[in-house]
Amino acid sequence: MINLTRSGDVLVLNGVPLIFPDMYQSGWLVIHGLNQLLMPPIKEIVGESFSELDGGEDKPDVLDFDEYVYGSP
Numbered sequence: 001m002i003n004l005t006r007s008g009d010v011l012v013l014n015g016v017p018l019i020f021p022d023m024y025q026s027g028w029l030v031i032h033g034l035n036q037l038l039m040p041p042i043k044e045i046v047g048e049s050f051s052e053l054d055g056g057e058d059k060p061d062v063l064d065f066d067e068y069v070y071g072s073p
Contacts, residue, residue, distance in 0.1 A: 013038055
């Protein structure tokens with residue numbers, strides 16, 4: 001989703017000013033000049049930890065090299 005706001009006479013897309021509207025225009029394409037890279041809005045993570053995002057399983061933070069390469073003993 002792109003949040004569109006206005007700051008004076010400048011359109012702002014997700015906090016990035018549109019500094020050169022209609023830089024290029026054809027029958028099917030319009031290019032606008034932005035001051036920065038346009039990023040999607042940041043979504044807030046709800047919950048106590050990131051483990052809830054993958055089903056709640058606690059996984060080790062560090063992999064054992066031998067276990068990774070050769071499998072579990």
